[in-house]
Amino acid sequence: SYVLTQPPSVSVAPGQTARITCGGNNIGRKSVHWYQQKAGQAPVLVVYDDTDRPSGIPERFSGSNSGNTATLTISRVEAGDEADYYCQVWDSSTFYVFGTGTKVTVL
Amino acid sequence: QVQLVESGGGVVQPGGSLRLSCAASGLTFSSYGMHWVRQAPGKGLEWVAFIRYDGSNKYHADSVKGRFTISRDNSKNTLYLQMNSLRGEDTAVYYCAKEAYSDYYFDYWGQGTLVTVSS
Numbered sequence: 001s002y003v004l005t006q007p008p009s010v011s012v013a014p015g016q017t018a019r020i021t022c023g024g025n026n027i028g029r030k031s032v033h034w035y036q037q038k039a040g041q042a043p044v045l046v047v048y049d050d051t052d053r054p055s056g057i058p059e060r061f062s063g064s065n066s067g068n069t070a071t072l073t074i075s076r077v078e079a080g081d082e083a084d085y086y087c088q089v090w091d092s093s094t095f096y097v098f099g100t101g102t103k104v105t106v107l
Numbered sequence: 108q109v110q111l112v113e114s115g116g117g118v119v120q121p122g123g124s125l126r127l128s129c130a131a132s133g134l135t136f137s138s139y140g141m142h143w144v145r146q147a148p149g150k151g152l153e154w155v156a157f158i159r160y161d162g163s164n165k166y167h168a169d170s171v172k173g174r175f176t177i178s179r180d181n182s183k184n185t186l187y188l189q190m191n192s193l194r195g196e197d198t199a200v201y202y203c204a205k206e207a208y209s210d211y212y213f214d215y216w217g218q219g220t221l222v223t224v225s226s
Contacts, residue, residue, distance in 0.1 A: 033212035035152075042202055042216040043152065049210055086152055090211030095166055096142070096154035 002091035004099035011105045018074040020102045022087030025068060030089045032070040034063060038083040046085075047072060074104070082106045109133040109215045111203050116220030123193050123224075129186040129203030129217055137161070137181040140206035142213060143188045145199035153199075156188065157206070171197075193224045 005023040012018040022032060032050050035043040045054050047063040050070065060075045074081055087099035115127040129141070143155040156167045156177035165177050176189045186203050200221050204213035 031210055031212075033210075035213075037152075042218050043213075044216070045212065045214050048207065048212050048214070054214065088152075088212060095157070095168070096144075096211065098152040098154065101151040 001094045002089070002097050004087055004089065004097055006085075006087060006099040006102045008100070009103045009105065011107055012074075012077045013107045014077055014079060016077055018077050018081070018104055020072040020074075020085050020087075020104065022070040022072070022099045023068055024070075024089065027068055027070050027089065028066045030065075030091070032063065032065045033088045034061075034072045035086045035088065036081075036083045037086065043086065077104075077106055079106050109205065111205065111215060111217035113201065113203050113217045113220040116201065116222045118223045118225060119193055120226050121194060121224055124189070124191045125193065125222060127188040127190065127201055127203075127220060127222070129188075131184045131186065131203075131205075134205070134215075136179075136184040139208065141177075141179060141186045142204045142206060143175075143177060143186075144202045144204050144213070144216075145197075146202070146219075147196070147199040150199075155201070158186070190222070193222075195224050198222060198224045 034047040036046045037043040046061045050065040051063045062073045064071050085102050110132045112130045142157045158165045158177045174192045178187045200219040202219045203217045205215040207214040
């Protein structure tokens with residue numbers, strides 16, 4: 001089965017940049033999607049197909065994907081960005097796979 | 108705008124059954140694949156099941172295969188999840204989610220419904 005590994009937590013000061021990694025075997029060959037889940041709420045798509053943003057998602061959210069690591073970058077972090085973030089890919093054997101999740105704390 | 112509203116959650120004993128529903132609006136429901144995704148308390152997201160736009164193909168995660176069945180009624184704009192032989196590890200918030208048109212991801216989610224399996 002295909003496994004996606006994320007750091008459990010990332011802490012960042014307001015105005016700084018948060019980088020959340022998602023590790024997987026040759027993940028650079030797959031399309032990676034990212035979701036934000038605030039406490040008590042449903043997930044929200046923030047980046048799809050590695051780098052694209054749905055309408056309404058700030059430009060501060062960006063993605064990249066190469067080799068064995070995909071990265072979600074949040075620039076100029078705000079208090080409202082505090083949430084859990086999950087990466088996700090599709091795999092032919094495991095179908096829809098989520099990463100382990102990363103809790104972003106704004107200091 | 109797209110709205111997905113789940114219902115049917117509750118408390119059920121181990122070995123029992125429950126049927127979840129997801130009412131969709133603001134989209135041409137019959138044009139899109141749909142999913143169930145769950146989240147155990149304090150845990151991450153787990154994909155549960157997918158059904159094609161016309162119901163012709165269904166896929167279930169190994170953890171629920173043979174116990175859960177996804178279905179849909181396009182005339183009622185509603186997605187279902189029939190859950191049988193429930194176990195404690197099935198306790199979770201269950202979300203319905205819409206498949207994006209262009210790729211394998213979830214572009215809209217419902218607010219979720221809580222299923223608790225306990226005696």
